[in-house]
Amino acid sequence: MENLIALLIAAPLLGAAVLLCGGRRLDRVGHWLGTLLAAVSFVVGVVLFSDMLGKSGDGRTLHQHLFSWIPVEGFQADIAFQLDQLSMTFVLLITGVGTLIHIYSIGYMEHDERRRRFFGYLNLFLAAMLLLVLADNYLLLYMGWEGVGLASYLLIGFWQHKPSAATAAKKAFLVNRVGDMGLSIAIMLMFTTFGTFAFGPVLGSTGDATEGKLTAIGLMLLLAACGKSAQVPLQSWLGDAMEGPTPVSALIHAATMVTAGVYLITRSGAIFNAAPDAQLVVVVVGAVTLLFGAIVGCAKDDIKKALAGSTMSQIGYMILAAGLGPIGYVFAIMHLVTHGFFKAGLFLGAGSVMHGMNDEVDMRKYGGLRKYMPVTFVTFGLGYLAIIGFPGLSGFFSKDKIIEAAFAKGGTEGWILGAVTLLGAAITAFYMTRVMLLTFFGEKRWQPDEKGNAPHPHESPRSMTIPMILLAVGSVFAGGFFSIGDRFVHWLEPVTGYHHGEAPVSAATVTGATMVVLVLGVALAWLMYGRKPVPVTAPRGSLLTRAARRDLLQDDFNHVVLVRGGEHLTRSLVYVDHTLVDGVVNGTAASFGGLSGRLRKLQNGYARTYAVSMFGGTAVLIAATLLMRAV
Amino acid sequence: MSFPLLTATAVLPAVGAIATAAVPAARRSAAKWLALLFSLATLVLAAVVVVRFEPGGARYQLTESHAWISDFGVRYELGVDGIGVALLALTALLIPFVILAGWHDADPLEDVNPNRRWRPTQGFFALILMVEAMVILSFEATDVFLFYILFEAMLIPMYFLIGGFGDRAHAGGDEAAATQRSYAAVKFLLYNLVGGLIMLAAVIGLYVVAGSFSLSEIAEARASGSLSMATSTERWLFLGFFFAFAVKAPLWPLHTWLPNAMGESTAPVAVLITAVVDKVGTFAMLRFCLQLFPEASKWATPVILVLALISIVYGALLAVGQRDMKRLIAYASISHFGFIIMGIFAMTSQGQSGATLYMVNHGISTAALMLVAGFLITRRGSRLIADYGGVQKVAPVLAGTFLVGGLATLSLPGLSPFVSEFLVLVGTFSRYPVVGIIATIGIVLAALYVLVLYQRTMTGPVKAEVKGMPDLKVRELVVVAPLIALLLFLGVYPKPLTEIVNPAVEHTMSDVQQTDPKPEVEAAP
Amino acid sequence: MNPVYYLYLASLLFTIGAAGVLIRRNAIVVFMCVELMLNACNLAFVTFSRLHGNLDGQIIAFFTMVVAAAEVVVGLAIIVSVFRSRHSASVDDASLMKL
């Protein structure tokens, strides 16, 4: 059975190889091939899943050792896979949502002449992401980690002719690289501490290591997670990443890749459990990002950017939960899965809207679309209800649990975190309602563009709606399905461990509070955008709004400090290299030239001058001999 | 005695060089094919060497030894250890691609502009083969004097390759190109000659002290204690050797010749410089500095590590600041050489294995990137990054290969440079954590300069001059595809290489009497 | 008085002659100065032979004279021919050694 694990990765990898090297002759069948191979991977995943359900206890964990990757004295890195419940969850999410989005893309990318390449990249992403979650050691995980980074780079910049897209792609890769730096340092630390970086030994022997080392490792892992999951302070790339085609945003920048950070922290739970300081930092980062993303999401008029902000904030929830330790891991993953469903659905909905609106992304130019594209409206609406945590839908269960767990952290921390999560829930309700209202309600606000062709909003083709419907179903029922009888908790417990945190307040109270803030958020949004007509051009807005529109100025900070500073640094260094380092060399050469030129003057050709030097030489010689005598 | 395999690997290209040079100018293409043929034959011989070499066996294998200048105990001594084999294979592997890539670089320039002087096409290829012969022999030499001779001799063909066959594409026009080129060539020559001079003094000094040039004899004598150098003597000799190697390598602040040399010469020659000839420097650090002067090496380690660190960061930053893509790649190479030297002097088995792998991988990756860049430059006739844009739209395959080469340069996992770079980092980190951490900054900067280069040249709206640019031709694909395949293969399955290298590294480690630092925790299985 | 004084005198004369060689431009005078130097040497030799009480010094002096004679003959001949060709006997005019 375990030999199938490699197949999970092999299928999409093969697809990528064929599609990217295949050349134009594959253009007609390329997208089908890509989708097929993604589906194959999904099927294999399902097979493995059913097999796993058949087993029990430790038997559920499968290992597959392919070959020794980097065998060097005292350094063993293997190409080996580990499939346990945690990985399984991700496998299903990735391959499942992945396949759906492949199908969606068939319609969405219909008019793009480089569609084959697009599917090649998508397959490459699937392979890398699966490698990430299936690796049984950190180095192999690192390979997948950077692999998804590459795929995301290629897909964000898929429309390379747009400079903005190319820049966004570069930015995403670079920011991720900073995170990767953290991951590699973490691996090095593991190597010096444990002499290995395979999951088993490292996580098994955290007890013997000093807390200092573990904290350091934890913080480095967190840095990596921040990069990949767009957490403060490395969140700046996610908004720009929306330059990519919408299916990409749905798959990579909502459902799967950006959640890799959560996976990493959950996977390294043993380390964090033994390093409370690191955990605290994780929680703080999560909380901050939660609010940060939410606030940004409130201000954006670009529908995708608004959703991106929401993604950031939701992942903030997950990171926060993961930072809570055993009481939170499970719910982090659970929210991750449900979020995977509804956020993917939302993005696909947004894509569908744009598809019908000539790729217009400004929500202020939408309005009243519900009668033009009913399916999109319904699916999007379900996703909306799910994310704001409407009772009974997925978001409700997963977010509620996280809020509980936050309170259950105990002490003032618990209260603060609880408050933050509640506040986050309120803001979420607000900005999602805003999106909803701006897009589907109110009167139509779109005009013909300068070329005079007004958008004719229409429902998207079947290949796009079906995935949306399926995801909507997922976002409606997944939460409930997981929560009934704590299925999900029991499923993951053997891997991540779990103990129920006793909140200072009863679960019912928490739920009640959540409901209250939910209603408040929605109401406020309705007051602002539902009642009175929305101006097409955005009003200047308050200081906070304007800051939020600019990602709370974090980008400007980066630009001023890092980009400008870096440019100056490099330019001055180039100058230094040319004048100083090289100048020394050239100076030496020049001085030699000058000296020889001056010496040349002594050769004036007059016999008497030479005679003088001869005479003087003789004198010197005599002097020398005399001195020798004297000595 | 058995067939002198090692000698053959060096003699074959030398013969090829003579034969190629002898081809009459009229039969130009014949010369090209002849050169290619000889380089391939050398590759075959090198493969035989790799096969015949037993990783577990004696330290130096396939040894040959004949008296040469008996008065000074100079012997013609050859022998390869794992490191030598790896680099020998790399050299023999790269040369055919270099020749193939430079197929038209030495054609007479009448087509470009008629009043340009005639260029000796067959001379170009003959010189390349000559360089190959010398480099291969220098990887095999186990006699210090013999090595020194080759170390110096390979400057001559390189000088003519750099100065004589410049890049057709030069921003400043032909005249400026000529002056720049001669400047670069002279600079290259002078730098390396100064280094060689100092090394010569050290070589003589070594003979005075040890009374022999034979590496094995000296190492033996030192091990048995029958030869003991005064600390100061050892240090001076070490510095003498190291300086020459640091110039060749090149290590900051002795690096300034490399950008000029690589910028002004044609892409294949640039590959020859950075991927083949410079490797002799780092290789010699491993073989001579560490083996002959272990104590001094340890003594100098802190300074050298700092210099290597500077090279890494400084080279990367300057690469970011370059406007000329070949100079950019040159500075990137400086940064990478910093990694190699750091790995060597970290004195851990991971570090040194990593460094050796790094030499090989860097050779392949730089070759890939530089050659594709060369194809690009020959198409557009400019080396300035600003003159390009949107190439990806008109020449997707070229852009793709360029991207892969770039990703290899920024050592993306899955491509071979990652393996070596990570080994170097881990090896350094385990003994000098701070140095290791600072070095990781290089990873980010590498991403920066590679992606900026790719974005400015390949993406964005298509520039007018770029329109109608042809995609890679078959010949060019034949050059690039195998390199990329190799990068992928060695990135996922570097085992064959590590198996050859590891024993040699163990020997070196025992030479310097160093053992890897132990992990704090004995991890549970 | 000690014969050493002759040596002092000899060195004095030699130095004067040398200075003359350096100072004068007229080839003939330069030659004369050379002769002066030779004579100084001769004086020294003779004195040495007296100091050591054997005649070898005088022999050397004798040979010096012979050689000097030969040298003068050739040298003056050269001067004459040079003068014929260049109408000058100045040593500075023959500054063809310059590159």
Add this chain to the structure above:
Amino acid sequence: MSTLAASAGSLASVTSAASATSTGEAIQFWILGTVAVVGALCTILMKKAVHSALSLAGTMIVLAVFYLANGAYFLGVVQIIVYTGAIMMLFLFVVMLVGVTAADSLKETLKGQRWLAALCGVGFGVLLIAGIGNASLNSFTGLGQANAGGNVEGLAALLFTKYVFAFEITGALLITASVGAMLLTHRERTERAMTQREMAEERVRKGTQLPPLPAPGVYARHNAVDIAGLLPDGTASELTVNKTLKARGQIRDVSNEAIADLKALERRSAERLGRDEEEVNS
């Protein structure tokens, strides 16, 4: 001769190992030594080569005396005969041959040459003297027994036994030198000598000076070639005097002298003839 006698006297007093010579020799040394040095200085400082040559000859003679004083009779004589007699004469000949123009200015043309020369000279001399000084030579063995059999015989004995080889070689050297000298100075005559007619035609063709050169010595009161002839307008003609004399600057200035003589002549004739002034003037 007196010097010879003095030196002989001094020799008589020479013992096998003495530390000092006779007072006579000392006096002679100090006097003649001064002369020698002065001569040497004149040699290098005189403007005219001839004067240099003569002063050099003087120095050489003094040296000859010193040779004699040092018991090198043969060399002393040879010095006088060969050097002062032959070589210096050779010099003088050459000076005559080329040196008419050779009154070269002592103005230094090469920058700093003089100072360097002086510096080197002084340094050199000081060093030599210092060297001699710290060589301990306070006692010396005279030539008593060396010259016992006669100085010339002693030399001969050495010359033809010990140094015979060198002697022969010097012979070869001399031959070579003389041959060389001949080769250098001899000029092969490529064209035959011109006949008188040809010379005349040549002169006509050149047209610079058709008639023969004017004779010097107009108004000469005695047979003199050093007085330029006067042209009808009373100016002296350069053509009339020998180039060599001109080069030596030995031409008599005719103009004013001649006028003066003319006036004297007229006055005398006037007195004799008793004519009055106006007649003379008319």
